[in-house]
Every structure is written in structure tokens, then in C-alpha cells.
Amino acid sequence: MTTASGKKEQYDEMATEYKLYEDLPVARLEAELIRTALGNCTGLAVLDLGGGSGSYARMAVRHGARQVDVVDISEAMMQIGKDIEASCTSSSRIRWIQADVTKPLTTQDLPTPLLPPGRYDIAMANWLFDHARTPDDLRGMWANIATALKPGGKFIGIRATAPGIFAEHNVKAGKYGCLRTEIRDIPGGLECRATLLTNPPFSVGVTLMRDSYNLQDEIARELGMTGFGTVPKRETEEVRRNVEFWREHLEEPEFAVVTAVRG
Template identity: 25%
Template structure:
């Protein structure tokens, strides 16, 4: 397994457990978790083995075991995040013996992962993984890592940025730039999105945008990092070129009661003023 490039780990090496503490306390986390569970659990059949890429401190891998997975391997590019995941696994009073036996974490780079010895897996997940591909080529590399670790007929499920067509993307950025600069709105939501500049102008689809996300209501807990956003075609063609040849679907994000209950009306009113913050992608590997 290739060692991760230092520049890819530096953002998250500064956060560790703080990243999870900030983001999983936000109302949007309830929306993510409920929608992911509805889509993922049909694939968690008895004896299902899951690989979670960009596992962070292990929030979703622990849930996968509760949702029906037989075993989970979590991989993250940041050694600090992986260390936090292992520490919580060993010290948390909520960690069951099943979790300690059937959940493991390791450092790895999704751009160059290669087949893991624990694989092949029935399911690979990547929640907020693909938004770290900074070019169309890197998107293909990530999907190649996904395909290399899936059994024939296996499936990838991931949370991604919201999807738009290339012709609409610049318009969306133009429409939302001022909205995200609004200080009152940022205070209500607890996060701010800043579109920095276009990237990968030489790509087949005209490039995407580098994005900065800052979250946390107090300076001591604030987390700020950068990701990328590309049009839908970059994700879809990256999947195909990376070896994912089966069914590809974008699933609608549903407002569910547990998400609605996680915040007051003011939060969800401001949230609804722009596009959803996420999309859900499902891609089958296909039978070789």
C-alpha cells in the first residue's frame, strides 16, 4: 500500500478527533446519516465485508457494524485521524467486543491504494472522499482504488458534494457566493462555504472549483479545510474509467424526521435557501 503524500494529510493531521466533534454535532450530520443508512443497509447482507475510504476517526465504520456489516476496514490518508479512530475503539465504553474484533483502521491513500490483503470487499464506501480529487485524473485514480478492492458485483456508496451539470456549475457558484458570505446566515448554520477559484482548466469538462469549508461556532473548535467540486460528468466518467462498469445512480436526499428534529426551523430555512450540501452516489462494479 502506497504511503500518502504529506500534502494530503496535513489538513487533517491538525484536527484529529476535533473534526468529528464539530461535524457530527451539526444538524446536517443527521441528514447525512439517515440518508446513507437508507441507501446502504440493503447491501449489508449477512457476512458483508465493507471498506470505508476517508474513514476519519471511525464514525461511519462503527455505524456500519450496527447496521449489519460483518466486518469493516477503515482507511484514511491522515495518520492522526487513524490514531484517533484506534484510540476511541480501544478506550470508549461504548465499544463492543464485536467492534474490537471486526473493525480495523489503517493509513492509506485512495489515490494509489491498490488491493488490500483484507479484500476483496462486498461494499466500498466513501463519505466525503471524492471531493478530495483535485483533477479529473485523480477522480479516475480514486475509482480505480475502489474497483481494485471490490469483488465482482460489489457496490460503491458515497456522500459527495451536490451535483450539477457543467453548464450550470458556474451559475450555481455565482448565485451562492454572496449567500455564503452572509454573516448572519453563517452564524445560524454554523458553517461557511467559500468558492476560491477554478481548477483543472485543461480537463475535458472545463474544470471545477476549489472550495474552502469552515465550521464551528467557537474559535477553539473551528475546523477549516479545502476540497474540490466538479460537475457530474467528472464523477461519472471517473467511475467508468476507473473500472466501475455497472449501474450508476444518484439518489435523492430526503428530509427525514430525525434530521428535522436536530435543529430548529431557522436553521432549516437558511439551509433550504441554497442547494443541498450533499448528494449520494451509488455505483456497481459490474461482473467481470
């Protein structure tokens, strides 16, 4: 979920702490939603932009993907995933590529070449858009997604959303594991500090563009993406186990797993 230089240092420094994130309520729900969105990946090629340590790359492999290319700016985050893969007995189907996903991947000198444009069946961008500092950054991310996907290919990505990012359960209580503070407007959107309430907690600066957190996706539509939707939450096992706990989130969602199709 990391992009350009300032974000690189930020995620390099907190790579070890980020492994604790998976125990939070928000992480449990998002994992179930992404698992649903992925479905059967047998034989598919997957691009995981900002994929960090590869949690969802490994999920795609478990769902049958023949190849997953993780692209991230933080070598430290990817090293965690490489170490996990090295401990496995089977040969890895994950490739790790350091690059800035706000810039065209087709013009960067990548250590490992990606598949040619239009050859990926699925492109993931989980929490990636929450690190676009400008609308141009967001456009660059979407351009890489649209370029990589084959016609009819699927996009999957989790992102912060309104109105929940401004809701009391998010900005005061951090009920679901993420507390947002220091919210202020910037051109095209807002920036804030997200504190993940692990033990110990750690914080990361994020930047959210209105086109993303309002689910407008005008940039993506201009680039040929269609069929936008969100993965329903009410029927997930996580929510059904404790509907009352998740009630505030269901009323004012602070994140969504968005899907779309390459036209």
C-alpha cells in the first residue's frame, strides 16, 4: 500500500509493526471481503499494486492464481513477504517488484519485468488510493491498473470512505481498530493521521482524494473502468457473529472493498 518517496521511508520504518494489523477488527472484515471478491482464481494472473508484505497476494495464490506480481515502493515491506515465502516448502508463485505505482510502470526500469499490457486477469490495490497525495497521483495509479488489465479483467481494492471517515466511531473511539486524527483539507481531498490500535499502536500519515473516498471514481471511468460496485458486508461471517458491534460501521462505513471491470 505504499507509493512515493515519503511513503517509502514511512513504511520501511514500520514494516515489522504492520504485521500486527491483521488482528484488528477492520483487518478481519476486510480480509473476508477481499476473499469474497477474489473468488476462484485458478489459472489467473494477478497484479497487486502497493501489495506490501503480500497478505492478499498469498490469498490469491491459495485461491489458485498461477502468478501474482506484487509491486511496492518499500523493500522492507516486501522483504517480510519474501521471508514468508522462503519458509514455504512449495515453489513460490509470487514475484516482488520495487517501483513507484504513481508513475507509469511501463516506462520504469523494473528489476523484474511485468506481464505485457492487457495481460492481467485481476488487479488489486488495497489501501493504495489512501496514499495518493494529489489527483495526479490517483490518476497514475488508475492508469497502471487500466493498462495492466485485459478487457473484462477485474479490479479489487479496499479504501477509506465517507461518511465513516468523519464519524465519531472513527475519529474519537477508533472502535474498529483505526483512529483518524489531525484531519485537514488539502487540494483535491484531505490528509490525516491513522493510528492502528495494535499492541503497541502505531501511526501512519494518509492522504485521501475526494474522487476516491466519495466513491466517485471519475478518474477511473475516464480511463476505461466500468461496472463499479462494493462487496456487501452484512452477510459476512465477521458481521453476522456480532451485528451490534458492527452497527455503527454499517450505518456510516469507514471503508469499502470496491470492484470494477476493465471495459
